[in-house]
Amino acid sequence: MEIEPFAVELWMGQFEGQCQYNLAETCVRSLTIGELLELCGTDETELSAFLSMKMDYGSVDGSLQLRTNIANLYSNVEPNRVLVTHGAAGANALIYSALVSPTSHVVSFVPTYQQHYSIPKSFGADVDVLQLRKQDQFLPNIDELRAIVRDDTSVIALTNPNNPTGSLIHQEALKQILEIGEDCGAYVVCDEVYRGTDQVGAGTTPSVVDLGGNGVSTGSMSKAFSLAGLRLGWIVAPPEVLEQVTHHRDYNTISVGMINDYLASLALANADVLLERSRSLTRRNLQILDDWVQTEDLVSYVKPSSGTTALVHYNLEMDSYQFCRQLLEETGVLLMPGSAFEIEGAFRIGYANDTQVLERGLPLLSAFLHQVN
Numbered sequence: 001m002e003i004e005p006f007a008v009e010l011w012m013g014q015f016e017g018q019c020q021y022n023l024a025e026t027c028v029r030s031l032t033i034g035e036l037l038e039l040c041g042t043d044e045t046e047l048s049a050f051l052s053m054k055m056d057y058g059s060v061d062g063s064l065q066l067r068t069n070i071a072n073l074y075s076n077v078e079p080n081r082v083l084v085t086h087g088a089a090g091a092n093a094l095i096y097s098a099l100v101s102p103t104s105h106v107v108s109f110v111p112t113y114q115q116h117y118s119i120p121k122s123f124g125a126d127v128d129v130l131q132l133r134k135q136d137q138f139l140p141n142i143d144e145l146r147a148i149v150r151d152d153t154s155v156i157a158l159t160n161p162n163n164p165t166g167s168l169i170h171q172e173a174l175k176q177i178l179e180i181g182e183d184c185g186a187y188v189v190c191d192e193v194y195r196g197t198d199q200v201g202a203g204t205t206p207s208v209v210d211l212g213g214n215g216v217s218t219g220s221m222s223k224a225f226s227l228a229g230l231r232l233g234w235i236v237a238p239p240e241v242l243e244q245v246t247h248h249r250d251y252n253t254i255s256v257g258m259i260n261d262y263l264a265s266l267a268l269a270n271a272d273v274l275l276e277r278s279r280s281l282t283r284r285n286l287q288i289l290d291d292w293v294q295t296e297d298l299v300s301y302v303k304p305s306s307g308t309t310a311l312v313h314y315n316l317e318m319d320s321y322q323f324c325r326q327l328l329e330e331t332g333v334l335l336m337p338g339s340a341f342e343i344e345g346a347f348r349i350g351y352a353n354d355t356q357v358l359e360r361g362l363p364l365l366s367a368f369l370h371q372v373n
């Protein structure tokens with residue numbers, strides 16, 4: 001089975017190790033184990049739990065404690081609707097294995113995380129994209145969605161909050177998307193890894209699984225919870241979907257590591273504290289980015305409403321791959337070229353990493369923009 005190369009992962013794998021100022025990062029600044037323990041109000045004595053841990057496969061669906069803590073991130077979800085996976089990457093791959101076949105029709109909102117269209121395509125599905133446009137604040141046009149779906153549409157796939165634009169679909173529009181899915185018999189698969197990082201209010205976007213019976217949510221410890229190193233994610237889905245997913249999971253995952261399960265349970269028992277830290281960081285750093293965009297005349301963007309990234313357009317005749325390669329070579333600043341999302345004249349910036357990295361990287365980016373102008 002052939003699959004298109006995963007453009008953002010390819011770029012990160014090639015260049016992440018070479019940069020001085022990583023503004024391509026999408027995680028809220030990752031935590032050390034020591035920082036995690038401190039935020040959870042404990043210390044290294046907590047780690048003694050590992051000494052008596054018998055290293056078998058653990059609970060293959062994820063421990064009940066962990067699934068309970070994940071269920072608590074939603075308004076109306078029981079632990080038996082949760083399946084623990086190898087990151088959100090594993091969750092998304094499993095969902096498409098379970099829901100998509102060569103005869104499926106899939107609608108994927110773009111730009112998005114490439115899994116959501118390249119995996120269905122690799123299975124031979126007929127994939128249509130619903131383009132999110134700058135002039136619409138990168139929000140979906142619901143009438144266009146209505147026109148694209150068909151009787152054989154099996155999945156409507158989106159990322160909310162969105163990567164790369166940071167746009168956020170609110171409850172009313174999510175309900176309309178779910179209704180459109182319901183009418184044509186499609187599941188709405190929503191990648192919610194950035195959930196919990198909204199710029200205003202309490203900070204947590206409603207999940208599709210709390211808004212409609214055909215909603216499927218994927219999430220993980222990587223972004224809003226700053227623990228990508230745990231490689232731990234999840235799927236919340238209706239029972240008939242979970243059953244199919246479980247069959248695939250048995251073949252390619254079995255279970256996640258017990259130490260990861262334990263630490264994720266601990267982190268999610270303190271979800272409020274971790275999310276508060278993330279919101280404080282993303283809100284402070286977005287203010288810094290926004291001040292820069294307002295004063296830098298060669299760039300423009302739609303200010304993100306959530307997430308950790310922004311799509312910034314630049315006013316130069318230079319393709320985005322060349323722009324980002326040369327920027328890295330000359331300044332040590334790493335961005336993500338828009339070409340990774342099939343968008344030219346733009347780059348994705350990840351602003352939720354270290355504040356100092358952002359503060360030092362932006363002036364270097366400005367100097368470069370004016371030098372190549």
Ligand SMILES: Cc1ncc(COP(=O)(O)O)c(C=O)c1O
Nearest residue numbers: 087088089113163193220222233
């Ligand atoms: C939208 C989206 N989904 C999934 C992933 C993968 O996340 P994980 O680290 O949980 O596998 C990413 C990582 O960048 C992402 O941006």
